[in-house]
Amino acid sequence: MPMIRECIVTTLNGEGRTHIAPLGLIQEGDGWIIAPFRPSATLDNLRITPFAVANFTDDVLVFAGCLTGNKDWPLRSATHVPGTVLEGALAHAELEVASVEEDDQRPRFHCRVVYEASHAPFKGFNRAQAAVIEAAILASRLHMLPREKIEQELAYLQIAVEKTAGPREHEAWRLLVEKIEDHYKHAPPTQPEGPEGP
Numbered sequence: 001m002p003m004i005r006e007c008i009v010t011t012l013n014g015e016g017r018t019h020i021a022p023l024g025l026i027q028e029g030d031g032w033i034i035a036p037f038r039p040s041a042t043l044d045n046l047r048i049t050p051f052a053v054a055n056f057t058d059d060v061l062v063f064a065g066c067l068t069g070n071k072d073w074p075l076r077s078a079t080h081v082p083g084t085v086l087e088g089a090l091a092h093a094e095l096e097v098a099s100v101e102e103d104d105q106r107p108r109f110h111c112r113v114v115y116e117a118s119h120a121p122f123k124g125f126n127r128a129q130a131a132v133i134e135a136a137i138l139a140s141r142l143h144m145l146p147r148e149k150i151e152q153e154l155a156y157l158q159i160a161v162e163k164t165a166g167p168r169e170h171e172a173w174r175l176l177v178e179k180i181e182d183h184y185k186h187a188p189p190t191q192p193e194g195p196e197g198p
């Protein structure tokens with residue numbers, strides 16, 4: 001399996017407005033594959049404007065915010081492709097779609113890196129940040145995964161949050177747990193099991 005980097009992807013719609021979403025980019029040589037599930041705004045945008053920016057950030061509140069309705073994060077223009085860069089990203093890569101591999105579930109946009117830049121140092125691993133990313137993935141797949149699995153994994157991930165989180169990680173965790181609890185308040189008691197995938 002190739003390496004996957006979890007990042008914040010920005011794309012532009014037909015009116016030039018930015019769409020922001022957490023996505024796992026699949027490494028492919030010097031480039032990246034963006035694989036959005038159908039249906040998604042990222043997928044629609046990439047067909048209209050075949051460029052994207054991969055924003056590499058350790059601010060897990062952006063991931064949690066995007067999944068819980070807050071997509072209002074400061075942006076600036078990209079320099080080498082039509083697109084926008086997340087202010088505060090540690091680094092970013094400006095991407096151009098080179099080819100598209102069609103798929104009924106999850107088309108793959110093979111992208112080449114047009115430009116990349118670093119903006120701030122990597123400050124080291126933090127377990128709570130990794131736990132929040134895992135929880136964010138669970139929160140984005142509530143319709144696919146069994147409730148028992150989600151609750152078991154959350155209980156384990158919570159240990160790292162309690163031991164190692166700073167204020168942004170605590171807030172991101174709170175938002176995600178609230179979203180998950182809210183989902184089960186309104187969902188039927190049994191959840192269908194579905195494909196997991198990366």
Ligand SMILES: Cc1cc2nc3c(=O)[nH]c(=O)nc-3n(C[C@H](O)[C@H](O)[C@H](O)COP(=O)(O)O)c2cc1C
Pocket residue numbers: 006007020021022023024025035036037038039040041042043063067133136137140198
């Ligand atoms: C860390 C992380 C990685 C994700 N990776 C993907 C991905 O590779 N493809 C995808 O379709 N959704 C992925 N998601 C879920 C999307 O962020 C979410 O479904 C989003 O709303 C995409 O749909 P949109 O483009 O319509 O906003 C990921 C979520 C998280 C938290």
